[in-house]
Amino acid sequence: MRLELGTFPVTDISFGSRTRYDAGRLTVDREAVLAAVRQDPRIATAELEIARPGESVRIWPVRDVIEPRVKVEGPGVCYPGICGRDIATVGEGRTHRLGGMGVVEVSSVNWHDAGGDFVETYLDMSGHYGAMYPYSRLWNLCLVVEPDATLGEEIKNYAVHKAALTVVDQLGEAVRTLTPPEREVFELRPVDPALPRVVYIWCVHSPQAMSGSPTAFCTTTYGLTQLTPPWYLHPNEILDGALTGPYRTAFAMSWTVANNPLFLDLYRRHGKDWNFLGVISLRTEWTTQTEKQLMANQTAKLAKQLSAQGAVVTWDAGGNEFIEVVRSIQACERLGIKTVFLTSEDDATDGAPTMLEPLPEADAIVSTSFFKNVTLGVPEAPAVARVIGLPTKKILRGSTIGLHGGADAALSTAGPLPVPWRYDDHYGFGSLSCIE
Amino acid sequence: MISAIYNFALTTGANRVIKGARIEHVCGDPTLSPEKDYAFGMRIVTRALETLTTAVAGPTLFDPMTPGTTPEADHAS
Amino acid sequence: MSSPLRVVHYVNQFFGGIGGEDQAHVGVTVRAGAVGPGRALETALGEGARVEATIVCGDNFASEQAEDAARTIGDELDRLKPDVLVAGPAFGSGRYGLACALACKVAQSRGVAAITAMHSENPGASSARREIYIVPTGTSTTSMPAALAALAPLARRLGRGETLGPAELEGYLGRGVRRVHDRGRPGYQRALDMLLDKLHGRPYRSEVPYAAPERVPPAPPIADLSRARIAMVTTGGLVRKGNPDKQVSANAVRYHRHEVAELESLSPSDWEAYHAGYFNHLVNSNPNYILPLSFLRDLERHGRIGKVHEHIYALPGVSTPVAVSAGHGRNIAADLKAGGVDGALLVAT
Numbered sequence: 001m002r003l004e005l006g007t008f009p010v011t012d013i014s015f016g017s018r019t020r021y022d023a024g025r026l027t028v029d030r031e032a033v034l035a036a037v038r039q040d041p042r043i044a045t046a047e048l049e050i051a052r053p054g055e056s057v058r059i060w061p062v063r064d065v066i067e068p069r070v071k072v073e074g075p076g077v078c079y080p081g082i083c084g085r086d087i088a089t090v091g092e093g094r095t096h097r098l099g100g101m102g103v104v105e106v107s108s109v110n111w112h113d114a115g116g117d118f119v120e121t122y123l124d125m126s127g128h129y130g131a132m133y134p135y136s137r138l139w140n141l142c143l144v145v146e147p148d149a150t151l152g153e154e155i156k157n158y159a160v161h162k163a164a165l166t167v168v169d170q171l172g173e174a175v176r177t178l179t180p181p182e183r184e185v186f187e188l189r190p191v192d193p194a195l196p197r198v199v200y201i202w203c204v205h206s207p208q209a210m211s212g213s214p215t216a217f218c219t220t221t222y223g224l225t226q227l228t229p230p231w232y233l234h235p236n237e238i239l240d241g242a243l244t245g246p247y248r249t250a251f252a253m254s255w256t257v258a259n260n261p262l263f264l265d266l267y268r269r270h271g272k273d274w275n276f277l278g279v280i281s282l283r284t285e286w287t288t289q290t291e292k293q294l295m296a297n298q299t300a301k302l303a304k305q306l307s308a309q310g311a312v313v314t315w316d317a318g319g320n321e322f323i324e325v326v327r328s329i330q331a332c333e334r335l336g337i338k339t340v341f342l343t344s345e346d347d348a349t350d351g352a353p354t355m356l357e358p359l360p361e362a363d364a365i366v367s368t369s370f371f372k373n374v375t376l377g378v379p380e381a382p383a384v385a386r387v388i389g390l391p392t393k394k395i396l397r398g399s400t401i402g403l404h405g406g407a408d409a410a411l412s413t414a415g416p417l418p419v420p421w422r423y424d425d426h427y428g429f430g431s432l433s434c435i436e
Numbered sequence: 437m438i439s440a441i442y443n444f445a446l447t448t449g450a451n452r453v454i455k456g457a458r459i460e461h462v463c464g465d466p467t468l469s470p471e472k473d474y475a476f477g478m479r480i481v482t483r484a485l486e487t488l489t490t491a492v493a494g495p496t497l498f499d500p501m502t503p504g505t506t507p508e509a510d511h512a513s
Numbered sequence: 514m515s516s517p518l519r520v521v522h523y524v525n526q527f528f529g530g531i532g533g534e535d536q537a538h539v540g541v542t543v544r545a546g547a548v549g550p551g552r553a554l555e556t557a558l559g560e561g562a563r564v565e566a567t568i569v570c571g572d573n574f575a576s577e578q579a580e581d582a583a584r585t586i587g588d589e590l591d592r593l594k595p596d597v598l599v600a601g602p603a604f605g606s607g608r609y610g611l612a613c614a615l616a617c618k619v620a621q622s623r624g625v626a627a628i629t630a631m632h633s634e635n636p637g638a639s640s641a642r643r644e645i646y647i648v649p650t651g652t653s654t655t656s657m658p659a660a661l662a663a664l665a666p667l668a669r670r671l672g673r674g675e676t677l678g679p680a681e682l683e684g685y686l687g688r689g690v691r692r693v694h695d696r697g698r699p700g701y702q703r704a705l706d707m708l709l710d711k712l713h714g715r716p717y718r719s720e721v722p723y724a725a726p727e728r729v730p731p732a733p734p735i736a737d738l739s740r741a742r743i744a745m746v747t748t749g750g751l752v753r754k755g756n757p758d759k760q761v762s763a764n765a766v767r768y769h770r771h772e773v774a775e776l777e778s779l780s781p782s783d784w785e786a787y788h789a790g791y792f793n794h795l796v797n798s799n800p801n802y803i804l805p806l807s808f809l810r811d812l813e814r815h816g817r818i819g820k821v822h823e824h825i826y827a828l829p830g831v832s833t834p835v836a837v838s839a840g841h842g843r844n845i846a847a848d849l850k851a852g853g854v855d856g857a858l859l860v861a862t
Contacts, residue, residue: 114792196712209459212792262701273709287459287791289441310712312704319790319831320459323444338711342704345721347834348691357444358723364711365721366704369693376693428700433720435679435694436687438805439861451731459862460795461802462749474808477801481808481858485818488856489738492731 002187003074003236004094006180010101013050013139021174026098028141033170037145040166042159044148048167049388051104051125051140056385059142060122060393060413063109064246065102065135065255066164070172071240072096078172079241079254081223083162091236096175099182102135102255103171104142105164106389111218111248112211113153120420121250122381122393122413129381129419133250134259134429142388143167157217161245186236188278191271198274199308200266201299201332201339202233203315203325205247206283219245219252219316221281227291230299232306233279235267243281249424252316260427262312262342277306282328284321292324300331310338316426318371322356333361340364344371344424345434354434368425369432376423376432380416387413438462438484446495452487454498455506456480518562518672521593521625522551523586523600523616525609529569537608539571540578541585550657554599557665562672566593568616575612582612583619590623597672602630602660603637605652610637617645626671630664633686646677647686687722696720737819741855744822746845748830749796749803749862750788751779761829762789768828768841770848773821778807790831791862803860822854830861 008021016027030048037046051057069078074093081087104123111117124130125140147159206227207216214226221231221243233242244254263279270276282299286292303311311332315325329339345354345367354370355362370376392410395418411417425432439445440456456462457480464477483500490498499506526536528549547555547564555564568589575582590598598620600613613629614637620627621644630648631637638647648667650660663684667677679694680687696703703720710717735741752760758769773779779800786796786803801807809821826845830838849857 114794117789196709198708198712210792212794261699262704265701265705269705273705274712287440289443289455292441293443310708312708320441320444323441327443338708340704340708340711342700343721345691346832347836348689354691355721357447358726359447360723360725363719363723364707364717365719366700366707367720368700425700428702428704431695431697431699433694433696433700433703434691435681435696435720436689436691436722437859437861441861445861448726449728451729456860459791460793461799462860462862463805463808464799464802466795466798466802477805478808478811481805482812482817484858485738485743485812485856488741488743489734489736491734494728494731 001091001234001236002185003091003239005184005186005239006094006096007099007182008096008175008178008180009099009182010139013101013141019170019174021098021178026101026171026174028171033167036170037143037163037166040159040162042147042151042155043145043163045146046163047144049142049144051142051388053125053137053139055125057125057388058122058381058384058413059104059106059140059388060390061106061108061119062104062121062123063107063119064105064161064164065140065253066105066168067102067255067258068098068168068171069241069258070096070169070176072176076240079165079168079244081242082220082245083158083165085165085223087222089237090240090242091234095240096172096180098171098175101139101141103164103167104140105160106142106144107146107160108390109147109156109160110153111157112207112213112216114211117207117210117248120248122417122420123250124381124384127382129378132378132423132430135255141167144389154213154216161217186239186267188235188270188276191275195271195273195275196309197277197307198266198310198312199277199303199306200263200279201282201303201311201313201328202243202279203282203284203313203328204243205317205321206285209285209287217245219243219247219257227283227286230280230282230295230302232302233281235263235276235278238263238279247316249316249422249426250420251424251426251429256427256429261429262314262427266312274310277308282324284315284317284324286324293327295324296327296331299328300335300337303332303337304335308337313339313341314426315343319356326355326357326359326362330359330361340366342366342368342428344368346370347372347375366428367433368428368430369434371422371424373419373421373423378419378423381419383415389413393417438480442497446497449495451492451495452498453495454480454484454487455500518558518597518669519595520558520562520564520668520672521590521595521598522547522554522564522567523598523613524549524551524567524569525612526569526571529567531569537571537573540574541568541570541582541589543568543589550661553657554661554665557661558669559665562669565595570612572606572608572612575615576608579615583615586616587619587623590620590625595625597668598625598627599664599668600627600629602650602657602664603635604650604654604656604660605632605635607636610635611640613637614641614645617641621645628664628668628671630660638686642686643688646671648684649686689724735855739816740819742820742822742853743809743818744824744849744852744854744857745804745806745809746826746857746859747804748828749860750786750793750829751784751800751804751827752787754783754785756787760787762787763829763832765828765833766837768826768845770824770826772823773806773825774823776806777810779804788829788831788862790829803862805858805860822849822852824848824852
């Protein structure tokens with residue numbers, strides 16, 4: 001598989017009469033793009049707004065941030081499978097991307113109606129909270145969209161995400177036939193056989209257990225979110241968005257998956273520091289011990305069959321999902337594959353362990369610090385001048401988000417706001433860690 | 437302790453661990469008929485009570501379906 | 514340089530020159546100045562440091578007459594008023610390590626800074642690492658020079674009233690206190706560096722050290738189940754329907770105790786699950802899945818168990834820091850014990 005990735009850096013977004021890209025300036029024909037979105041009868045309302053880096057702007061509720069990518073040559077479409085898109089295998093040919101920007105999916109639709117998982121992320125384009133994430137440095141085109149209220153929750157999820165992808169596709173057309181200012185060729189070319197062989201074990205949450213549905217909305221692999229055995233992906237498939245869609249945290253967005261620095265560095269240093277074998281994607285939150293162990297065994301077996309000598313492991317969730325992740329690490333080590341685990345930690349009070357199930361085989365851990373914003377001591381986000389999206393944010397006393405004392409509250413989005421529950425830098429974007 | 441994710445309970449030091457059905461229905465199985473669901477749950481609970489009368493030296497796993505103790509699930513593939 | 518650094522050194526009967534194993538029973542004695550390895554310690558401590566006195570105590574005495582030893586050591590420190598107490602190094606000697614840990618704890622309780630050194634697997638280390646500073650050493654006395662070289666600078670700084678920085682940077686055994694720390698380079702780069710080190714056989718240090726979970730001695734078995742009082746506890750997030758107690762769905766700071774004396778079973782019209790970590794609907798149809806009251810009542814009726822305890826305990830077991838969980842556990846256990854409970858079933862989700 002050979003993929004040429006052409007980048008069109010975006011340095012400004014404005015509304016204009018035609019959607020076009022010219023030397024960094026992206027103009028968006030607002031009405032034409034919204035017309036495309038509104039073609040789906042499941043969409044009730046849709047609006048587009050621009051959030052500029054450094055502005056005193058807050059966007060809420062943020063379900064996803066998607067980097068516009070379009071397939072120019074080769075089979076399939078970018079972000080295949082999700083929301084009914086073509087499932088042809090991607091990763092070949094040429095793909096164009098708009099760098100330095102995101103399409104933000106802003107909607108009140110919650111992940112599923114089984115309880116326990118709530119949309120709670122908002123993004124600031126400035127200030128201390130904004131600085132914690134890469135989005136405040138992106139030009140963000142926000143689609144504020146609501147679906148037909150009579151639809152089932154699962155369909156609503158797919159409807160609004162499809163709307164965001166419609167915007168992505170519209171922008172992609174603007175650069176389809178242009179010559180990209182930056183180009184990079186990606187392939188797993190043959191390398192010096194003495195280089196160590198390394199695989200990336202990418203653990204991804206499945207919403208199946210929590211929602212009770214195998215088709216609940218979440219991060220998808222070619223459109224599937226259900227619990228599946230470990231899956232080999234060629235890194236070019238990742239570049240074309242085969243793994244896409246949000247989970248619940250600000251670092252688990254389509255944008256961070258497509259721009260995962262750990263993945264990109266693994267790929268770019270193929271042939272120099274290692275022989276990168278590709279990605280093994282493991283779905284997590286199986287609900288029995290046997291299933292968790294089976295997945296761990298099979299993940300390690302797959303890595304071994306690929307002749308991996310080393311593996312880097314990440315995950316994007318919390319709780320009992322840790323078990324299949326850490327047991328995959330254990331299974332790999334027992335097959336002689338040297339692992340490194342990149343993960344956040346839980347509270348350490350009174351010297352208690354910060355890992356759910358400490359196993360001695362997990363002996364090479366890089367910590368991205370405590371996953372809870374309250375443990376990190378992140379102060380309230382400050383008041384902002386403008387809000388894109390809903391004017392109030394509900395803080396439930398009895399939920400995983402926000403306050404545990406006092407009553408339920410609906411706070412003004414523009415005012416100072418408690419930060420969301422989880423920080424959780426899944427892919428090691430930042431340098432925060434913990435030390436003893 | 438009755439738990440569906442029992443190896444984790446053993447690793448973290450629970451001494452008497454009994455295999456539960458699934459996280460979402462630890463003591464039973466709603467996919468069975470009501471009588472069989474109840475019988476299954478009763479099997480788990482009575483086994484759990486039996487462990488309270490059994491001396492153990494450290495973290496020990498018990499299976500509702502088999503007498504005696506159960507070795508931890510084999511990890512290596 | 515200001516006033517000299519006044520150090521008291523604690524050693525066992527062997528390093529104190531009294532004798533070997535046969536003298537392990539001797540009590541606490543004090544000698545002026547440095548004795549045995551204390552001389553090398555004094556040198557390692559550098560300019561202006563003086564080992565004013567050496568407290569010598571037999572390892573068995575420190576273990577079997579710990580209270581006595583502690584009192585005497587404490588009184589000596591009150592009298593001598595040193596800037597810092599240095600104990601050991603104990604290397605791999607278990608009883609010596611425990612004695613050094615004791616000496617340090619006593620010193621700290623009397624307001625004297627203290628530090629010791631021993632192998633990281635010395636029982637003295639696991640017993641006290643959360644409370645005192647312990648510099649890791651090799652297992653045998655052949656590594657004495659290295660041990661003193663590591664120990665001395667930290668002893669100096671403690672003696673000067675300084676607080677030491679994080680364990681990982683200063684070189685003492687982690688005390689289980691983890692803090693946010695910016696490592697200056699993105700996590701993904703650190704992960705790939707660690708991967709290369711591990712693959713190429715170079716030394717690496719995990720940013721999260723492995724800590725084996727605590728082991729608790731198992732409770733002895735119940736002799737006669739038919740006369741036993743059995744209680745139930747659940748971390749499945751059981752709440753009364755509508756959650757009138759306003760329990761949270763994760764990171765619970767409290768648990769709730771409910772009365773079930775009048776109940777034969779948990780009915781879905783009165784109970785439900787509120788737990789952010791699993792699909793609650795099945796338990797909502799049958800709460801007995803996570804708190805098996807119906808089964809225990811059945812067994813109680815048939816005389817298989819003596820009595821179902823009137824109280825049940827519930828909380829959502831998700832995102833609870835371990836220390837908070839331990840607190841809940843201790844309180845529930847105390848309650849159960851006070852209630853005359855013989856055995857408990859804990860159902861976890």
